[in-house]
Amino acid sequence: MTETSLAPTDALYRQLEAALAKVGGVCHRAADIPFAAEAIENIMGGSDVPLWTAPMVRDALPALLDTLEGAGVRLRYPTGAVEVRDQAFGLSVARQAIAETGSVVLVERELTDRAVGLVTETHIVICPLDALAPSLDDAGETLAAVAQEHGSYATLVTGPSRTADIERQLTVGVQGPARLHLIVIDTPA
């Protein structure tokens, strides 16, 4: 990464963080894998419940999972949605994060990958810094590229689940996770 590209990336991160905060999500920035693992441990607050991990994270961030396991975090990989139901923590990896809206782009065709962000209580999403993009137009390009595979399930997730169906009063935490943490890693490998 050159000197000149640092500043715009920082600005993008700050925009992302602010946009996500606005909808009740929390953004963390980690310099590298060990810092990211530490952030996850902090989110889990020393709990010894399992961290339900999307199988695709094994391919994307093997070093992170090694570090977590080394720190004593119990990783489990779902084989379907039912075993993840109402579990405390889920871990996913994003294809992209969008600063304009504070969204993460999750591309998860397999239900086993998707499940950890469907029905858990706290959803932790990892995104490499270089996958930050300014706008929804960038997300559109990413999604169009993904669709070239002729079979995909992608979601722009923007904050924890919410409803305002009763008297337009906002309540956070409905069927989707009630908490969303995004960890942006500067140097993911």
Added chain:
Amino acid sequence: MSSTAKRSTTPPHATHAEAPFEERYDTAMANERLAVSLTNFQQSWRRDRANVMAEVEFEQLQRTMKAAKTDAIDNLDTYLDQFIAAAELSGTHVHLAADADEANRIIEEIARAHSVEVVAKSKSMVSEETELNDHLTGLGMEVVETDLGEWIVQLRNERPSHMVMPAIHLAREQVGDIFSEHLQREISREDVAEQVSAARDAIRDVFFKAGMGITGANALIAESGTVMMCTNEGNGRLTSSIPPVHVVLAGIEKLVPTYADAMRQLRLLARSATAQRITVYSTFIQGPTPGHEQHVVLVDNGRRAMREREEFREALHCIRCAACANVCPPYREVGGHVFGYIYSGAIGLVVTPFLHGLDAGAGPQSLCLSCNACETVCPVGIPLPRQILDVRAMVAAGKGIRVTKRIALNVYARPRAADLLMKIGSRAQLPLTRGSRLIRAGRLPGLKRQTSWRSLPALARRPLHERVRERCERPERPGPSPPLIPSAVAGMRVALFPGCMTDRLYPEQGEAIATVLGALGAEMVHPEGLHCCGLVHQNSGDVDHARDLGRRTIASLERVEADWIISGSASCVAMIIQDYAHQFRDDPAWRERAERLARRVMDFTSFLVRIAKLQKGTLAAPDGASRTVTYHDSCQSLNALGLSAEPRYLIERVMGDEIAELPENTLCCGFGGTFSVDYPDVAKRLMTRKLTNAEATGAHVIVTDNQGCIMHLRGGSDAGSRGLEVRHLAELLAERVEQRRRADT
């Protein structure tokens, strides 16, 4: 399975035998909390929507989105074929359904093939349209809505009253009651968080035991065969992921060509729907989850018929955000079960005749008071007010116009008969007016509902057009040179189009305009042969008379030798410069004449600012005094002509007075022409709100530029002994001219 366990998810079997419109109306009007709930909702939405829309270039986004939808609908079959081919390539089964029954039968067959007993449903307006739940529950299936609002109305055996906020007509106490009854344990009537939590837990099981999940679609992306679905609660993702069979039910009009278009829709949709930047989950589904099965059922059900009608085609651009309901004054008073059929809000009034027949649409469309507020917030720029009037014309043609109204319209369509009647009336009214300018509330016999709350203006002894004619025929008086007020129209010839209400009820307002024009050094011209512009007939669905009167007005005004034709009635001006072109859409010669005429017709307010270019302080009080008034934006001025800064410039800058702004200044006063005769209870409520808001400003004078609002608000103030003065802007300006004239001599 115990009966209580079953109760935890199974709502009572529901068949939506819809009560007649009149009954629904009466029920809604008797429900006092309904309007309170909806008022709170509309007010907070307006504020939040304005904030979140300020982040984007609304007009530009609206333009590009509209272009994408125009492309999609104009080339419907091309994009449909593209979508189907791509979806099938991804392993999805695509079905085309000609109507609601066929859509339901297709889904029934899929369910039977998989021996489905429990169906999880995510929000889908199309499933409401086809009454899919009734169909499936009738076959013995358990169908559960998993969106909170939808679940609430399902438990209450109701329909959603709003396309985005299905239970917005309910107060939390009612939600607590139905939850307690259904779950058979005490749920708070106050604590919304507890209610949400109880519902979440009750619905949670359904995703895991359902053999089929049914969702809707917010868009169908043609280039890739992808279904876009937006939800906040996460139930849409669960419904489309966990059950082994996923069915998408969508209207064919949901097509957009590309992902780029889908992103534009995302930017507009949540902002317009819930005043969010984006919904929490924007999901893009292309093909089934591996190991699962997926079906997409695309429904016509009247959409192609709409597409063939040029004047309604744009309604297919709708992205179902419901913004049109969120600013609609009658919707606020009666709710979506009355202001709509299954689809509610302005768009509901337009699509209902095509999707559910003229009978279903006849009552709801009559509740539109043509305030045009919906069009100002529609993210795809659908000409909703115009389309509702076209629906009204269909209803009038198909079902007739109420006999008393029809007789009145017939008489009023004849200039000489109307003139004679007005003349007689201006004399016959004496016992009622007792010489005053008002017929006090309650004095008109036999029309208690219409008149007990609103005094009416007396008919003028001499209509404006006679007074102006005299004024113009007076021997030439040399005007002051230079003119009293500097302007860019000195020496111009300006004709005054009086408008019926000014002519017969408020001639002094027309004379005020003449006084101002005189002070600007303009030469006044009197058009002959004018009658009504046809607005009343158009707004009543009486298209033939509206066109007759339009042709007459065009022909009369064409003969006027003047640089400009102006009017103190924003409604008449909007009719002439905007609606005529549509009235004569199938008549190129008259259409061309209407468009040519429109170029030299303007409302008085715009004329003073844009053409006369009145400068700051040129009509300041001679003694330097400044008074405080409040300004009522008439709907035609604000929403149809787009005026907002102009009247404020005249009052604050040119005259140097102050405006104490009206709270809810974008809300209609409830007049709506014949609306206030047809629906006096709604008109009265809106009027009361406007007058109460006006009183809250502390100003004693309401200024506006529309005779309808003046009649309505003056009458209400008088009947309620509120002591508010309601004045036309021209009257204020003319008074100032006179003050200046006296001070100069």
